[in-house]
Amino acid sequence: MLLTPRKSGASAAAPTSPFIHSLRRGLANALPTLDRRTFLRRSGIGVGVGLAASQLTLMRKATAADGAQPAIGAGKVEVRRTVCSHCSVGCASDAVVENGVWVRQEPVFDSPINLGSHCAKGAALREHGHGEFRLRYPMKLVNGKYERISWDTALQEVTDRIKALRDASGPDSVYWIGSSKHNNEQAYLLRKFVSFFGSNNCDHQARICHSTTVAGVANTWGYGAMTNSYNDMRNAKVALYIGSNAAEAHPVSMLHLLHAKERGCKVIVVDPRFTRTAAKSDEYVRIRSGSDIAFLFGILHHIFKNGWEDKKYLNDRVFGMAKVRDEVMAKWTPDKVEEACGVPEAQVLKVATWLNENRPGTIVWCMGQTQHTIGNAIVRASCILQLALGNVGKSGGGTNIFRGHDNVQGATDVGPNPDSLPSYYGLVEGSWRHFANVWGVEYDWIKSKFASPAMMTKPGITLSRWIDGVLEKNELIDQDSNLRGVVYWGHSPNSQTRGLEMKKAMDKLELLVVVDPYPSATAAMAAMPGAEVNPNRAVYLLPACTQFETSGSVTASNRSIQWREKVIEPLWESRPDHMIMYQFAQKLGFGSELVKNYKMQKVKGMDEPVPEDILREINRSCWAAGYTGQSPERLQAHMRNMGAFDVRTLKAKGPLKDKINGYDIGGDYFGLPWPCYGTPELKHPGSPNLYDTSKHVMDGGGNFRANFGVERDGQNLLAEDGSHSVGADITTGYPELDHLLLKKLGWWDELNDTEKKAAEGKNWKTDPSGGMIRVFMKNHGCHPFGNAKARAIVWNFPDPIPQHREPLYGNRPDLAAKYPTHNDVKTFWRLPTLYKSVQEKNIADKVAEKFPYILTSGRLVEYEGGGEETRSNPWLAELQQEMFIEINPKVAAGKGIRNGDRAWVHTPTGAKLNVQALVTERVGPDTVFMPFHFSGHWQGVDMLPYYPKGAAPIVRGEAINTATTYGYDIVTMMQETKSTICNVEKA
Amino acid sequence: QTAAQPPAAAPAGVQSQNIFEVKPEASAEPGYLDQTNGERNKVQPGNNAPMWRQVSGGVTGYSSLPLSEAPEAGNLIQRFVQYPGSRFTNAGEAWRQVRNDWLIPYGAALLFVTLLALAIFYFAKGPITLHSAETGRKIQRFTPFERATHWSNAIAFVTLALSGIVMAFGKFFMLPVMGSALFGWLTYGLKNVHNFMGPLFVVTTLFMIATFIRSNWPGKDDWQWLKKGGGLFGGTEPPSHRFNAGEKMVFWGGVLFLGSIVIGSGLYLDKLLPGVVYLRENMQIAHMIHAASTLLMMAMIMGHIYIGTLGMKGAYRAMRKGEVDETWAREHHKLWYDDIVAGKIPAQRSGSQPAARVSGAKGLST
Amino acid sequence: MARMKFVCDSERCIECNGCVTACKNENEVPWGVNRRRVVTLNDGVPGEKSISVACMHCSDAPCMAVCPVQCFYRTEEGVVLHDKDVCIGCGYCSYACPFGAPQFPSQGTFGMRGKMDKCTFCAGGPEANGSQAEFEKYGRNRLAEGKLPACAEMCSTKALIAGDGDVVAEIFRTRVVQRGKGAEVWGWGTAYGSKQAGNPPANGVTK
C-alpha cells in the first residue's frame, strides 16, 4: 500500500492578518488545550470504576519510576523483539524502547505465527511498561494490613520461616506453586530448586488446564501436546472445535482458520454455548456440558457403521480400535447419544459425513474437554476419532490442542511438575541420576535433602488439591506432615475451585509467600478476615518482574520455542524470578549448587543466572521431549529472521545466515518446534507436525512412539511392516533406541569413541552425548523413540476405553444412574479423593432440585487467567467492567431478571455470588455461564480494603471459583470447572 | 447496500466449497426476505444482507462497553428518520440537513429580516414620542425587585443570545476575520458561558413569570388594542392597562411559551435533567427545538428591545429608574393610569422609593 | 492521491477488541474515549456478526458540516482531522456522525464534554508531524511515518483493513471472490457515498 505523507494541513480557515496570527499563537501557548492529561483527569471524575488519582500520569508512565521525561524522538531508540505473555498462540511483538522506556509497540509482520496480529491483550502489552497497579516493593501482612519491608528483610524472614518449617515438619510441608508464566529457564530452575529443597510438592497451571490432555494424549501415542500447529490448520479441510472457544481464548489462531475457511474448510463448533467461535462456524452443535464422549462416540458410530474409517491406517498404526468399535457400536447408538448429549441423530450424522468427506481434518479442543472428572477419557475419545479417520500425523489433520498460558507448554515440558522431572523424566532413580549428572551434583546429595527415599519417587500433591493438603486429616494423607507453607510463585488463587475452603486453608497456614508482579488476589484473600486465622501465620508479598523485564525462551502451543529479549529494566523494586530463586537458594544453603553451571550477570547490581546458560543446561538434559536442539543461538537467529519462515509450513527458505551469530536457519521450522532431537549441532529442524510419516525424521518427520512395550494380549504394539517415516532404514515397527538396539543393528561403531563411552549402558534419553540419536536419525532415518502403534485402549487408565460418566454435581440424576462416576480413591496424589460418595449423596439429597442449572465457565478475550494482571490494565479493563452471568432469556423471564440486573448465584457449597445478568441466547435454558477472570469481591462484598495499597486492579468482581464445587479427574486431579450446578435469583 | 455480484467465474484454484453447493440465488424461496441472518447464512453463506438491513435500520447490537458509560456503543449507524425538512436518512445526516439547510440559513434570515424591519421602521417612523409635554411628576412603574428581575433576565438572555449567535453563525462572519484559533477560543469561552448562563436564565425567567404574570393577565381591551395594531401604524394608541397587548404577547408568547421551550430543550442539551439517558437522537431533537425556539424568541425579543429602547421614548427609563412621567403613563397606558389616579393601584409599591407624586391622586401616599 | 479508507470484514471479525486496544496503546487514548469499538449483531444466535467501527473519514463528512467553529479539515488522503485548539466541545459532530465516532473525555453536565477526540486514521493533527504536541493531543502520526493505522495493522484476523481505498477494495474483492458471496462493505455507502448512500434501506432491495 503506497502511502504519501500528509502535508501538515492547517485548519480550513487560516488566520488572515499577522496580528491575528500572533494573537492566535499567543493564545495557544497561554491556554494549553485539553491534552491527554486533562482528558484523563476529567474522565477520572464520574467514571466510577475506581480509576485512582495515581494513574493520571501520562504516556510515558514508566518514566514515573525513574524520573525525567525526555522529549519525543530525543533519546536512544531501540527495538526489542518479544512475545506476548498472555496466551499460547505466541504472538511476536516489537517493543520500541526510548531511553529505557517502552514507548511504543509495533506489530511484527514477519512472524509466521501472527503476521503482526494481536488480540486485545496482545495489543495492550505495552501497559506492562507502565505497571502502575503492580506491587512495587516487598510487603508483609502486619495486623491485617500490608506494610512495606526491604528485600533483605523479606528474603531473610521468608527463608527463616521456610527453614523452620522444613526442620519441624520436613520439606514436604511446604508447597511450591510455580507458573506457566515463567519462561522455560525459570520454570526449569524452579523444578531444580524444589528438587534441591527436597520435595516433589510443586505444580503449576497445567494441572488445572491441560493435565488431562497431557496424560490422555501422551498415553495414546507418545507426546501429550498439540500435534500440528495453528499455521498447519491452513491445510485442513474440516475443523472440529469441541470444547474450545478459540475466538476468545486464542484469537490470533483464527487468522489461520478463517484463511482455511475461505478456501473451503468446513468449520464445526461443538459447545454448550454459542460462542464467538461458533459464530464463525458452518455448523454449530449445542451439547450438554460434560457429555463430549457421547457426542464423539456418536460420530464414531456413524463412521464405523458406514465403513468410513481409514482401515489401512488403523491396521498399520493403531492398537485396539476393534474393541473400541465393538463398544461404540453397542453402546453409542443414536438414541443413547441424543439422550446423553442432546444432539439429534441427523446432526451427528451430518458432522460425521463432513468429517468423512473432508480429509485431512483437524480437531481442536481445549478446556471444554479437559476440565472434567473424566477429562482424561474425553480427550482420548477425541484422539480415537482422529485415529479412526486416519488424520493423525498428517498436515491439515492432527489433534490441535490449544494450550493455555503463554508458556504453559514449556512449563509442562521442563517445569515444576509433581510427578516428573523436566522433560517428562519420571521420578524413578534413573531419572534423578540423569539430572544429578547434568546438574553436576551427587545423586546422594539430592537424596539427602528429601524426607526419605520413598518421598523422592512419590509424586507430590497437585496444585488443585493443596487446600486439602492443608485441611485434610493428617492420618488420611500420604505424607508425614500436612502442608504448612505455600509459595504462590506466579499463580492466582481464584483459578482453583472451592474458594470457601481455600480461604480456610489460607487462614490455617503458617506461611504464605506470593512472588508475583500482581500478587493482589492472593494478598486480598489472605488479608480478608477469616473465621479462624492461625495466629502465627506470616504472609509475604514479593514483587516479581514480568517477562518483559527479563529474557528467556517461551514455548507456544505448537511447540515452537521463541526467544524474548529483555524490553525494559525491572520496574520499581521488582526482581526476575530466577534471581529470586537464586537468592532463596543462597539463604537455604544450596545457592552454589543451584547455579553451578551458569554464568552470572548483574541486574540492578545483583547476581542473576544468565538465562542462556540455563537453556543450555536444558539442552543438555531434556532429550526425551526433544528440548536439546534449541540452543539460544539457534532460537535467537530464528527471532531475528522470522520473515524467512513460510506461513503454511513454518519452514525457512534457505540458506539464510543470521547476521549476528552466523547460524544458517535454512530448512529449520520456526522456533524449532520440539521434539528437536539431538544436539544443536545435529541441526534437527524441529517437528512441525508430530508423527508425520511422510517426512524424513531429519526433516521433522516421525511416527507414533514406542512407549508401552512391544506387545499386548498377543497383539503387536509396534507399527506394521511398511509403516515408517520416509527414508527410515528400518521399514517396520521398532522399539525405542538404546545401546543394545544400536549394537544389535550393527550401527554402534558409527559412534566416535567419546560418544561410545557416554552411551554405554544408556538409552537415547540418558545418553549425554546425543551420539546415539545422531547415528539413528541422521545416518539411518530412524526415530529415537521407536516406531509403534497409537493406543485406542489405554489399559493403564481406570477407563481403558473412554467411558462417559456424569459429573459429581449434575442436574440429571437420571443420567447419573446410567453413567455413574468412579469409585472413591483412598490415596491419589497423596490424598483421599471422592467420587461416588459425593455423587450418590447429591442424588440422595436431591441437590439438583435446589440447583437446577448447569454452571460452566470460561474465558473473555480481554482478560487472562485469574485476571489481576489484565484487570489492572486500563486499556483492557475498560472493555469488561462487570462480572456477569449469561442466562437464557427463557430462564431469566421466569425469574424476572432483565438484562443488566444484579443476580445472586448460589451453588451447593453454600457460596453466593452477586453478579450482573447478561440475558442472552448464547446459552441454552439448562446452562448458565460465567467468566472466571474476576476476583476482588467476596460473596457480595468488595475486598478493596484488603488489597495492598495502590496494588488493586481497576476492575473487580466476584470470582466464580469462590462457588465452584468438589470434583477431580481420575487420572490427573484436574479440577472440574466446566460442569457443576447452581441456582440464580434476582438480587 | 446492494451486494456486488460475485464475478461469474471465480479464478481457478480458490473456489470455496461452500459456495458452489449453494444455488446462486435463493430469492424464489418463500419467506426469503424474512430470513434472519442465520437462516440466510445457511442457504447463502457470506450473504449478510439481513444483517446489513439491521445495521441501517439502526438496530443496536452488543458491545462489551458498559451501558452506563457508552449507551450507544452497540449502535453502528444511527437509525433512519425523517426530521421536518430533511430527507429520510440516518438520523445524524437528517439532523445535519435540518440544521444546516434550514435552521442556520433561515434562522439567520429571520434575525436579519427582523433587524432590517426594525431599522426601516425606525428610519421611516422614528421613535414613538409623547404627544404632550412631560409633567415632571413621576409614577412608579417597576419596583426595584421587578427591575432587578427584569435586568438579570435580560442580561442572561442577551448573553445567551450573543453566545448562541456566535455558535450558530460565527463561523460565517467572525471566523474568516479572526482566524480559527482566536475564534475557537472565543467560542469556547462563549459556549461555556452559554452553558452556565442557561440555568441562570431558567431561574430568572421563573422570577419573571412570577413577577409579571398578574399584570399580563389578558383583558377585553387587549383585543381592541390588537385590532388597532397598537396604533403603531397610524392612528392613536389604544388605551391599555399596565401592559398593553403587545407586551402581553411578549410575555405569554415570548417569555412563557417560547421561554419554556427554550429552557426545556436547553436543560436537556446541558444534560441537566435528572434521570434521563442522553442519546444522540434525543439530543438532535432537543437541539432542533432549541435552535428553532431561540431563533423565534430572539426575533421577538429584538422587537421588544427595540421598543424598550430606541422605539419608544421613556420606556427605557421606566425599566432603568422604575418611574415614568405621568404623561407617559397617560398616553401609553391609559387604563393603568386611570386606576392609579382612582387609587385602585398604589402609585408607589416599594417602600424605599422617594415619594412619587401624581396630581389629584387620592390614593397616594406621601 | 491515495484515498484512505477502512473496511471491516464481518466474515472475519471475531470481536477480539485487538483493534480497540491497539488504538488505545498507540494513541494513549484515555479511559472513556473509544475511538474504535466493536459491535456484534445477532449476538449469541446463528448469523452473529461482529464489526469494528471508528471514524470512517467520510467523503461528505457530516461532522465537518455542522461544526460551529469549523475545526475539521481533510488531508490530501481524505482523512478527516480536527483541531483541538479550536474545538469547543459542543458535541454537534457526535450528533451528526452516523457512526458515533466523535468521543468526549467527559460525560459531564452543563455540557462540559472537553475537547472532541476521534480516530485520526493515525494521522495526528494540525501540529507538526511527529511532534510531541501532536502526540499529546491527537496520538501518533503513523501515516507520516509511512505506516498504516495501528488498529488495522494489529487486527487479529486481518478483518480490519485500512489504507488506500483502491488497495483495500482490491483485498476485500479478492476475499469476496474466494467466498463467492458477501460483497457488502461495512459502512462504505454511508461514509464514502454510493448511489444508495443516505437512502432508506428499502426492504427487499438488498438481497
Ligand SMILES: Nc1nc2c(c(=O)[nH]1)N[C@H]1C(S)=C(S)[C@@H](COP(=O)(O)OP(=O)(O)OC[C@H]3O[C@@H](n4cnc5c(=O)[nH]c(N)nc54)[C@H](O)[C@@H]3O)O[C@H]1N2
Ligand atoms: N482471553 C483469554 N485467552 C486465554 C486465556 C484467558 O484467560 N483469556 N487463558 C488461556 C488458557 S490458560 C487456556 S487453558 C485457554 C482455554 O481456552 P478455551 O478452553 O477455548 O476457553 P474456555 O472459555 O475455558 O472454554 C472453551 C469452551 O468450552 C465450553 N465448554 C464448557 N463445557 C464444555 C463441555 O463439557 N464440552 C464442550 N465441548 N465444551 C464445553 C465453554 O462453553 C467454552 O466456550 O485459553 C487461553 N487463552
Ligand SMILES: Nc1nc2c(c(=O)[nH]1)N[C@H]1C(S)=C(S)[C@@H](COP(=O)(O)OP(=O)(O)OC[C@H]3O[C@@H](n4cnc5c(=O)[nH]c(N)nc54)[C@H](O)[C@@H]3O)O[C@H]1N2
Ligand atoms: N472456573 C474456572 N476456573 C478455571 C478455569 C476455568 O475455565 N474455569 N481455567 C483454569 C485454567 S485452564 C487455568 S490455566 C487457570 C489459570 O489461572 P492462573 O494461572 O492462576 O491465572 P493468572 O491470573 O493468569 O495467573 C498467573 C499469575 O502469574 C503472574 N505472572 C505473570 N507473569 C509472571 C512472571 O513472569 N513471574 C511471576 N512470578 N508471576 C507472573 C500474574 O500476575 C498472575 O498472578 O485457571 C483455571 N481455573
Ligand code: HEM
Ligand atoms: C433564551 C435564550 C437562549 C438563546 C437565544 C439560545 C440560543 C442558542 C443558540 C443560537 C444555540 C446554537 C445553536 C446552533 O449552533 O445550532 C444554542 C445552543 C445551546 N443552548 Fe441555548 N439559547 C438560549 C437559552 C438556553 C438555555 C436556557 C439553555 C440551558 C438551560 C441553553 C443551552 C444550550 C445548549 C446546551 C446549547 C448547545 C450548544 C452547546 O452545548 O454549547 N440555551 N442556544
Ligand code: HEM
Ligand atoms: C436589553 C434588553 C431589554 C431591554 C432594553 C428591555 C426593556 C424593557 C422595557 C423598557 C420594559 C418596560 C416596558 C414597559 O414599561 O412597559 C420591559 C419590560 C419587560 N421586558 Fe424587557 N427588555 C429587554 C430584555 C428583555 C428580555 C430578554 C425579556 C424576556 C425574555 C424581557 C421581558 C420583559 C417583560 C416580561 C417585561 C414586562 C412587560 C411585559 O410583560 O411585556 N425583556 N423591557
Ligand code: SF4
Ligand atoms: S493473547 Fe494470545 S492471541 Fe492474543 S496477542 Fe497474545 S499470544 Fe496472540
Ligand code: SF4
Ligand atoms: S465517521 Fe463521523 S466523525 Fe468520521 S468523518 Fe464521518 S461523520 Fe465525521
Ligand code: SF4
Ligand atoms: S465538538 Fe468540537 S469538533 Fe465537534 S462540532 Fe463541536 S467544536 Fe466541532
Ligand code: SF4
Ligand atoms: S486509525 Fe488510529 S486512531 Fe483510528 S481507530 Fe485506528 S488506531 Fe485508532
Ligand code: SF4
Ligand atoms: S482486531 Fe480485527 S477481529 Fe478483532 S475486533 Fe478488531 S476488527 Fe475484529
Ligand SMILES: [Mo]
Ligand atoms: Mo489454562
